[in-house]
Amino acid sequence: MSDQKFEPKIVGFLCNWCSYRAADLAGSARIMHAPNVRIIRVMCSGRVDPSFVLKALSMGADGVMIAGCHPGECHYLEQNYKAMRRFGMLQHTLRGLGVEDKRVQLVWASAAEGQRLADAIDQLVADVRELGPLQWAGNWEENGERLQALEDIVKEHEEAMEVTA
């Protein structure tokens, strides 16, 4: 992958009620934005498990967006505050792993704010483009250890689930 042609691959976790609908609104209003964010719908930003973000990065994403309703406007009353709390913890972990802060961003957008979400997507894509590829997944030699640590976390989580499945 050459840097000149670098197109960031970004995974976006959008809550069903505000931010996913903001993206829908951006669509109906034809608000153009960068095509790099692949959107995954969750019911609430509070559903975003930090391991989702780690999983995405370990699978080759160069950045991640978490989007929810504005603080105080959560469809589930206050669960976006929990997302906010977790995000702080996640950032701390990511810093330890050498992932720059701007690669993983938390965004608030109400269902009426298609423009705001589109702008946030463009901003994130621009930030990640500037940082360059994360290339964890494509570069096992260099990042082997870090990646292993990451995989272990995810695996641990999956195993925990298997017991109960």
Add this chain to the structure above:
Amino acid sequence: MAEKVGVYVCHCGSNIAGKVDVEDVAKWAGEKVKDVAVSRDYKFMCSSLGQKLVEDDIREQGLTRVVVAACSPHLHEKTFRRACSNAGLNPYLMEMTNIREHCSWVHKDRAAATEKARSLVSASIERVKFQEPLEPMFVDVNRATLVIGGGIAGLQATLELADAGYPVYLVERQPSIGGHMAQFDKTFPTLDCSACILTPKMSEVGQHENVTLLTYAELEEVSGSVGNFKVRIRQKARHVVFDDCTGCGICVEKCPRKVLDTEFEAGMGNRKAIYMPFPQAVPRVPVIDTESCIWFERQKCRACEKLCPTNAIDFDQEDEMIEIEVGNIIMATGWDAFDTRKIPQYGYGRLANVYTSLEFERLCNAAGPTNGKIVLRDGKTEPKSVAIVHCVGSRDERHNPYCSGICCMASLKLGHLVLEKTDAEVYSFYIDMRTNQKNYEEFYQRLLGEGMRFVRGKVAEVTDAARKPSEQGKLIVQCEDTLVGRQQRFPVDMVILMGAIEPQVDAREMGLKCGISCSMEGWYTERHPKLDPVATMTDGIFVAGACQGPKDIPASVAQGAAAAARVAGMITKGKVMIEPIVASIDEEGCSGCRICNNLCPYNAIEYDAEAKVSRVITALCKGCGTCVSACPAGAIRGAHFSDRQIFAEIQGALWDAWQPRGGASEEAEAVPVSAP
């Protein structure tokens, strides 16, 4: 056993196909992605032929999973779930991929849009394989309905339901129902007397056997969900015992304390400390305003108590909490007037003869403080010229960007009343005349004929600083007449400011109590702006009237009736489906740490101290999934949004980035990574 996935990529005419190479995406999914048994593209998947395609494939090819790549699941998820159901496949084994709103409509580059569509389809295919069959839950719908707000929209909704035989609770925070419409003199464009058409409805509501009227009461708290809401209402202390009062009015007559009525009379008239807002109030039971009552101020007087023939006055009465259970809620909380003081150059509050439109409505109302005589603030002089200023706080980036919709017609109506009752000249300062409903344009033409003068331009200033002798003692309206292209000064005696229609100040707070959201301005958000204007995102909560956006009376009545029809439909059906998207705890895995207990805002997780495990109360769970991601043991499962499903979705979304250790997989090799 491997799943057999069917993939259907929609063209949506040219909506999707114009930017995404749908044929290529379908071909790619069919040939390169594992477990895909059928992959097709079709012009309109949501058409009956498109749905039949899915149904036939399920039956004939034995598909076990379905992916429909089309528009947002918020539009057609139900459609395709039904199609799957028809063909005998559990509807929750279908996943929609949003390649229209999130892709073709928002990207310019065809290659990039196609690549993104491929990733989104891939994510759905990986996810759908882990989806599980779910059974929707059904709950009974309580036949009672709560209507919040007793303005014309709420009254209409109440009557529609009550007449259909269903019990209705109507909550109004003012001492009487009627809302803003009760303040008006005439209504446009027919010039019906407002009170004459409103009061019969009010008394009908007041006497209806199916209506429980709670005036001077406010919504405190809403819990539960569609079909079974529990609502707590604060009945504010009237200090008059409701059941004992006969409404004779002696207390009001004898009360020695007069205060300015800033609510019903909009500051134009007075009322007593014990009062009914207006003569036709429903119910005819007065309230004591504790802030102005002499007894509450300095423990003297009690005249009303002494003179009440039925001993209905109770100074010790306290607020009361009323708990009711209802199946549906209609919000009809109405609007508030823009504070015209926010535009100081128009002089309201500083120049005596500048009026707000509500003040003027009271002034020309036959039941108002001047008995309908249009006079200046001195109480006797009839104005010789009146200026009506449109768009005060509307269509103004500094205040409200939207058009308030009703002010053009309202100012025509006020202009007509001035022309009818006085010899004054009337000027209307407008930006654009908006008269786009039935018989509205005709009314405008009528006013042109009646001699109302129209000046096209936004008023710069209203001042009393005269430049010429002819301006002495007048209010001067400075405005650029944009049709002439010249600044002009209009000396007049009276100015009426047509203030914007704004959401109620506490609209957001009230919305939060019911779990519905507001737009940036504070209007309640409807489920769909065109196709579902009375429902909200929260099942069982409906909106009607101006709380959803500026509206005139016919539109408010129509929306009130529409909301009632929706509620009546729910009650008639008797049962409502609830999405089975809830959390559940595996007791084997639960360590009883109780981390999840406090995370739930609905108290849906209870701790069993004996078994030392937590359990989810399914009826209370709303499925946000916060507990699922917080459980350190991974013992909580979120139905339809499980970790396994989302992990698979992430992997699918990154099909072109992911390379497992030790070289590319078969699948990754087989799929050429398209050039960015």
